Amino acid sequence: MNNTNISESRVKSLIQIAVQTHQSGDKDEAESLDQTEVAEILELAVQQQRDNNLLEAEQLYSQVLEKQPDNPEALYGLGMLAQQMGQPEIAEQWLSAASQVQPDSVKTWFSLGNLHLVQEQFSQAEKAYRQALVLLPNSLPIYNNLGYTLQQQGLFEEAINYYQKALDLKPDFIEAETNLGNALHAQGKLSSNQKIYYAQLNNQLGVTRKKAGDLKNAVTCHKQAIALQTNLLEAHYNLALTLQEQGELEEAIASYQNLLELNPNYGEVYLNLGKIYQQQNNLTEAISAYQQGLKLINPHYAKVFAAIQENKEEISATPLLPQGEVQIGEYYFPLIPPVSETEDKRPFWSVVIPAYQRPDYLLESLVSVLAQWSGIEEMEILVIDDASTPPLYQLVNAIGRGVVRYYRNPQNLRQQGTWNAGVTNSRGLWIHLLHDDDYVLPGFYARLKQSLESCPDSVGAAFTGYENINETGEITFRQQLYGTDKGIVSDLLLYVGVANPLNPPAVVIRRTTYERLGGYHPELTSTLDWELYKRITTFYDWWYEPEILVHYRVHSQSMRTELSLSGDRVASIRRSIEISESYLPADLCAEITAQSRKHYFISCLADTEVPLKAGHLTGAFRTLEEILKIDRSAESLAELFTWLRTDIATPVRDEIAFRLISLPLDN
Incomplete structure (x- = not known):
């Protein structure tokens, strides 16, 4: 069996x-x-x-x-x-x-x-x-x-x-x-x-x-509905959508094409076809389908795209980051300077998409934003290519020309450097950092803007509900932290201070918040978003928009997997706890920090299984070393000894025994 x-x-x-x-x-x-x-x-x-x-x-x-x-x-x-x-x-x-x-x-x-x-x-x-x-x-x-x-x-x-x-x-x-x-x-x-x-x-x-x-x-x-009424558009669309979810991609393509014969101007069909071609790694067909779909569903996009037909090779290097720091607590963070004064009206949104070596997912991420783009006066879109090889310019330009501003880092700045570069070069009142493998759902920007336009200055950031998806788009997790009631939340620090319940694609941050508190800490290779959220929550209120408006993709090529294999993720978690301990409110700091250390000791202990299953014993040992720096209480040590007795920990036990046996004996 x-x-x-x-x-x-x-x-x-x-x-x-x-x-x-x-x-x-x-x-x-x-x-x-x-x-x-x-x-x-x-x-x-x-x-x-x-x-x-x-x-x-x-x-x-x-x-x-x-x-x-x-x-x-x-x-x-x-x-x-x-x-x-x-x-x-x-x-x-x-x-x-x-x-x-x-x-x-x-x-x-x-x-x-x-x-x-x-x-x-x-x-x-x-x-x-x-x-x-x-x-x-x-x-x-x-x-x-x-x-x-x-x-x-x-x-x-x-x-x-x-x-x-x-x-x-x-x-x-x-x-x-x-x-x-x-x-x-x-x-x-x-x-x-x-x-x-x-x-x-x-x-x-x-x-x-x-x-x-x-x-x-x-x-x-x-299928029975179509047999009864061959021109029932909804049945054709739902059939194709279900086949796509089943993974029956060729049959889904045929169903979408049948639907287009009935209605050639069905924009959503082209977007769904683009997703299928993208999943099949047929980027040429994916781009063509995405272009057609965007032109049909978004007249703002269609107008600009039609006006700019030339495909010039214009790869702009990312402007250098400014020198300067902001001190919060005992630590220093990169300076985010105010926007230079010009006659141009600042857009409400700056959407920053950091991108690196993932052309397949990048298309879907870009399309989800372009579908909601309502003009340069409303939204600017920046793609910051972190020195991908080859550059991602042609891909971005194929569907974003005339709308998307493309920059390429002269050298790899990693996540923290690229995020800071994107924020620094933005002009919008509110900034949305969107991973190149995630995407927004319809209504993300419109619903948030409706709420944020009238919210008080005390609100420094906002977040929505979100869902995690896997490589094929299957939903694996759903998060609506405060249920279905939107508004300003007052106790977020009790959540964010202990562990991170938020996801970057579901978060938007007022630019003046960055200008006051600084950017992402350069030492953190992971959890840099969590550390910033703790900073923001210490000094600002948050707005909560309850609808599920974002999909966050979890997959084997994600940054988290890479960092978990090496132990860097746990090291960043430990460092984030140490940094925030210097600025959390005095009356809550000790309790929140203690809870955070206990929480991450347990969760990171489970994370040790990632390098172990990959045969990466060095990464597993580094993870354990960092875990012990997070918390060495008697309770946590008891948890560690219990874990060491499990089957998954056998390679660690064997290595510990080997190292003990190999120790030189005193004469």
């Missing part, structure tokens, strides 16, 4: 024991077990399963079966786990065993039916659903699923009968009504108006299934 701790032979053995125990009626051991303990273990197993900790849940369910071989809840839980792990045959064995032990369990028969239905084993699914219906008559989901199973076997009249029974109980049951329409369509019994109605219903159900993560059935619904 894959992705599980229990071997296939062990599964069969446990199932056989469960059935034999139940049939023999030998419950002495079961009765001797503390039923409260069993209930607690089962509750914990269910919680682990809900949290997607599948291996932990599996171990807990198996622990129950060791004591109570015929426990139906444990058998059922293991069946559902196997299904989650993509092991339908094993899932069927567990669920079948559960049905023998507890034949009056509706959920077991219903789950068995669902398992067979997913595998298109329609006759077996029908038997399971009928058994569930005997136990629980007038059940909406059983009526619907049984009807669908019969429909797939060509038994339309009987299927329609069950759909009608479901709708008699709940007239707005969309799944049953949609399936009813599809069954009638298969029999040629729908009028033209009915086809349009059921097409929209299928499309609506597809959207619902996609939100629930059921992409396979979402695709089926959208």
Whole structure:
């Protein structure tokens, strides 16, 4: 078996024991077990399963079966786990065993039916659903699923009968009504108006299934909607979008192209095609699609882009950073000078995109900003290329000419130098630093501007909700720190002082804040944003905009991964704690710093696994050295010794033993 701790032979053995125990009626051991303990273990197993900790849940369910071989809840839980792990045959064995032990369990028969239905084993699914219906008559989901199973076997009249029974109980049951329409369509019994109605219903159900993560059935619904109404634009778009999310890129491209035949001016379609071509590393096609999409959705962009057709090689070197420092607490930070006075009106926004060696993600980042660009009077966009090889100019110019200002550092300044260069060369009232592998969602700048235009001068920065995504765009984390109520937040220091809950692409900072407090500390290779946020929170208020307006990408080529391998990330965390200790408010400093040291000791200890898994033992040892500089309390040392006993720490233990053995003996 894959992705599980229990071997296939062990599964069969446990199932056989469960059935034999139940049939023999030998419950002495079961009765001797503390039923409260069993209930607690089962509750914990269910919680682990809900949290997607599948291996932990599996171990807990198996622990129950060791004591109570015929426990139906444990058998059922293991069946559902196997299904989650993509092991339908094993899932069927567990669920079948559960049905023998507890034949009056509706959920077991219903789950068995669902398992067979997913595998298109329609006759077996029908038997399971009928058994569930005997136990629980007038059940909406059983009526619907049984009807669908019969429909797939060509038994339309009987299927329609069950759909009608479901709708008699709940007239707005969309799944049953949609399936009813599809069954009638298969029999040629729908009028033209009915086809349009059921097409929209299928499309609506597809959207619902996609939100629930059921992409396979979402695709089926959208395809059925198109079969009922071939020119239903929303169904074509949703089908292509779902296929794209599934990773079926060629089929998604074909669906988008079908949609463009119906509506050649659908700008969002071109942008989505650009993302697919970008993912396929076909940058030429990606640029072409992005250009067309931007011209269709943004008239400001279209006007400027059409006026500037020449592609001149104009690579401007990043202006030198000014000399000077600002002292905050006991430390000095790079000076950010005020904007020089000119007759030109300053834009509200300066969007600064530091870029280095990632042309694939850079396009998507740029496009997300250009789609919201409303003229140079409103927003300036700067790309600061940190000496990429080859330069990124051609890529930036291909979609940003006439709009984006491109600078290239004469030498690599790394993150801190590039960020300071971008801020220094900006003229906007508010500055947004956007990583070249992240992107903003529609409405980011408009919603923030609406709030920030009227906020008091005490507000030095603002942040929005955000989501983390992986390489393929799948959402892995969601953050709305203060819920859904926007406004000035008063207690952010209690969060930011301890650990960083913010993400740079979700943060905008007033330029005068930089001018007062200075730029990013040059010693910090990581967490330089966190240290600045602590500075800002000490002296300014923050504005919170709750909507999810940014996607932050987490991937194997990210700066964080590189810094974690070397141990630099932990060193920067330790240094950031030391720096902020000199300026945090006196009444909160000791408590916040102590909590921060404790928090990062634990989180950075887990971070040690990154270099260990990569076979980078030097990086792992440096990480441990820095962790011990963060916190050496008795409690933290106990955590370290516990970690050293784990399997992942074996290379560290072996190296420590080798170094001890290699020490010279005193004469």
